[in-house]
Structures are given as C-alpha cells and as structure tokens.
Amino acid sequence: MAKNIVFPYVTFNRFVDEAIIKKLSLFYDNIYIGDGRFSIISDVSKLEVNEENQSLFYENAVWSFLKDNDVVKTYPYFKDKFEGQDKEVLELTKQLEKLFQKERTNGNFPKNPNEEQLAEMKKEYFNHFFLTHDLSIRLDTIHLRKLDEFAEYYPLLRTYDTLKSDDKKSQVIQFVLNDIPEPDYNTSWDHIIEFRTDEEMRNKYLALTNWINKISNSNLKLSEIREEYDFLYSEYIKHFKLHKMKFNNSTLEVIVNSTANFLANIASGNYVSSIKDLFQFNIKNANLLQEEAKLPGKEVAYIFHSNEKFK
Numbered sequence: 001m002a003k004n005i006v007f008p009y010v011t012f013n014r015f016v017d018e019a020i021i022k023k024l025s026l027f028y029d030n031i032y033i034g035d036g037r038f039s040i041i042s043d044v045s046k047l048e049v050n051e052e053n054q055s056l057f058y059e060n061a062v063w064s065f066l067k068d069n070d071v072v073k074t075y076p077y078f079k080d081k082f083e084g085q086d087k088e089v090l091e092l093t094k095q096l097e098k099l100f101q102k103e104r105t106n107g108n109f110p111k112n113p114n115e116e117q118l119a120e121m122k123k124e125y126f127n128h129f130f131l132t133h134d135l136s137i138r139l140d141t142i143h144l145r146k147l148d149e150f151a152e153y154y155p156l157l158r159t160y161d162t163l164k165s166d167d168k169k170s171q172v173i174q175f176v177l178n179d180i181p182e183p184d185y186n187t188s189w190d191h192i193i194e195f196r197t198d199e200e201m202r203n204k205y206l207a208l209t210n211w212i213n214k215i216s217n218s219n220l221k222l223s224e225i226r227e228e229y230d231f232l233y234s235e236y237i238k239h240f241k242l243h244k245m246k247f248n249n250s251t252l253e254v255i256v257n258s259t260a261n262f263l264a265n266i267a268s269g270n271y272v273s274s275i276k277d278l279f280q281f282n283i284k285n286a287n288l289l290q291e292e293a294k295l296p297g298k299e300v301a302y303i304f305h306s307n308e309k310f311k
Contacts, residue, residue, distance in 0.1 A: 002029040002151040003173070003209060004073075006141045008133040008158065009033045011040040015059040023182040024156070025071050025192055026306050032153065034140060035074040038063065062189065069193050081143040089142060096135050099128060130158040169216035172225055176212065179233075179303050181311040195309055204302035211299035229300060236297025236304055 005028040009017065024031055041060045049057055066072040082093050110117055134157045141155040154170060165171060183192060195201055211232075215225050295301070 001209075001213070004028055004030045004032055004144075004151055004153050006032045006137055006144065006153055006155045008130075008137045008156060009037045010133065011037075011056070011059070014055045015062070018059075018062065019182050019185070021066075022187065022189075022192060023177075023180055025066075025196065026183075026310070027177055027180045028154075029151075030070070031066075031072045032144065033072060033074055034077060036077050038074070065189060071193070071196070075140070075144065078140060078143045081139045086142070089139065092135050092139050092142075096132065096139075099132050099135070103128065127159065134159050168222065169212065171222055172212055172216050175226060176208070176229070176303070179307070181307045181309075183310040187310060192310075195306070201302065201305060204298075204305060207299050208302040232297040232300045233303065234297070236295060236301050239295045239297065240301070240304065 005024050007017075007021075007024070021031065041056050041063070044053065044056045044060045047053055047056075063072060067074070082089070113121060134155070137155045137157065141153045144153045152169075154173065215228065218225075220228070
C-alpha cells in the first residue's frame with residue numbers, strides 16, 4: 001500500500017522547503033500538494049528574470065520536474081471536506097472557525113509596538129498562519145483517505161499543536177522518518193530520482209514499509225518497537241560490513257581468475273570457454289546479491305543505504 005505525505009506548501013521569497021522535500025521524497029511514494037498552493041508561481045513564466053524573482057523561477061522548475069517524475073502529485077480544492085458528521089472533521093472545522101473568528105476580532109495589538117511587542121506579534125501571526133494551514137491539511141488528508149482506500153495519506157504538520165497523534169503506525173513512521181537523511185543543497189534531484197527508481201533500492205524500501213505495516217499491527221508498545229528497530233539496524237550494519245568484505249574479495253578473485261582464463265582462452269581460440277568464464281562471473285555476483293537479501297536486519301536496510309548515499 002503506497003505511503004503518501006500531504007504537504008502544506010507555501011511560497012516564500014526563497015525556496016525554504018527544498019531540503020525537507022528531498023528528505024520526504026526518500027521515504028514517501030508521493031508528495032501530495034493542493035494545486036491552489038502553486039498559484040503564486042504558476043504565472044512566473046510570464047515575468048522577466050531578475051534578482052528578486054530568480055528564486056521563483058528555480059522553484060517553479062523544481063516543482064515541474066518533480067511532477068513530471070511522479071514524485072509530486074496535486075489535488076483540487078475539496079469543497080465538501082467540511083461536510084459530514086465525522087468526529088475528527090467536526091473538531092477540526094470547529095478549530096478553524098475559532099481561528100478565523102479570533103483573526104477577525106483581534107484588535108489588541110498596539111499601533112506603535114516596541115521591539116519586544118513586535119517580536120511577540122510576529123510570533124503570534126506565524127503561529128496562527130501555520131496552525132490554520134495545518135488544520136486545513138489535516139482535513140485534506142482525511143478527504144484523500146476517503147477517496148482512495150488503497151493508499152495511505154499522512155499530513156505534514158508545522159505546529160506543535162497539531163502534532164499529537166495516538167495512531168501507532170503514524171508514530172512508527174515518524175521515528176523511522178527521523179533516520180532518513182536530509183540531502184544537502186548540492187545534491188541534485190536527478191540523483192534522488194535515480195535512487196528512488198533503482199530496482200534494488202525499491203525492493204529494500206518495500207521491505208521497510210512491509211515491516212512498518214506488520215509491526216504497527218502488533219501488540220508491542222512503541223518503546224518496544226523502537227528497541228526492535230534499533231536491534232535490526234545494528235544487526236544489518238554488522239552483517240553488511242562482513243558481507244561487503246566477502247563481496248569485495250570474491251569480486252577481486254573472480255575478476256583476476258576470469259580475466260586470466262578469458263585472455264588465455266581467446267588466445268587459444270577457445271571461445272566457448274571464454275563465454276563460460278563470463279557467465280561464471282555473473283553467476284557469482286548474483287549469488288552474492290542473493291546473500292545480501294538474506295542478511296539479518298534486512299527489513300531496515302533501506303535506511304542504512306539511504307544514509308550511505310545522501311548523508
């Protein structure tokens with residue numbers, strides 16, 4: 001079952017979200033963003049590039065690239081997301097209404113604030129701004145789940161007030177996500193796409209999500225799940241290092257022997273034996289790869305390899 005994140009994208013004067021988007025793309029199948037959130041940069045192509053809007057051109061190009069490569073998907077504004085008698089929907093709608101009411105009636109700010117008052121005003125403004133977005137994203141996530149029962153959708157939330165969750169799977173995903181690396185600015189999107197689409201890495205990713213699904217449905221406490229995760233990760237690192245030594249030594253042995261035999265057979269005109277030597281090289285490599293797939297802790301191997309690649 002695909003795991004997707006619903007992202008509360010906001011356009012700022014620079015692309016502040018690119019680093020977290022890179023991190024999310026290494027764990028989630030897709031990043032879902034409401035198409036209305038692209039309104040500011042959607043018409044950027046009509047402008048002339050200058051120092052002030054240069055970042056917007058780059059940002060627009062990145063989003064277009066990610067949409068074309070099936071990393072980012074968009075969804076329309078859901079007019080009916082506030083409807084229904086679902087308890088969670090009613091509670092979130094009520095919280096939104098309170099925030100809007102507070103915004104309309106808030107007249108307590110001083111006309112000429114000092115620096116301390118101004119800092120407090122900014123803090124309250126941004127808290128209100130992000131909390132409103134988070135509540136809306138949670139409503140969107142609930143609606144996406146209703147529309148698609150064959151995938152999982154999780155909201156990305158920016159404020160502490162909306163981070164509380166009693167759902168075990170959400171909590172497991174959160175501590176696993178914490179171990180996913182955040183690629184730096186110099187890491188190209190091409191490298192991330194290549195990693196996401198690599199067949200071997202894809203299989204490791206599926207093994208990880210399969211473990212998350214099973215462990216989340218167990219009777220283990222969250223602390224016990226964390227301990228098992230740490231154990232599996234430690235086991236995989238230990239055995240992978242041993243396997244890597246064996247792989248390197250075996251590869252060197254096969255290359256030396258196969259190359260010597262291959263050249264000797266070619267020189268003597270024994271082409272059949274030469275081809276057999278090449279096949280033997282491929283078979284030995286395949287056997288080593290099969291051994292890696294059986295290493296203890298393989299369930300969390302994806303975490304290790306993503307950190308090896310991008311940390």
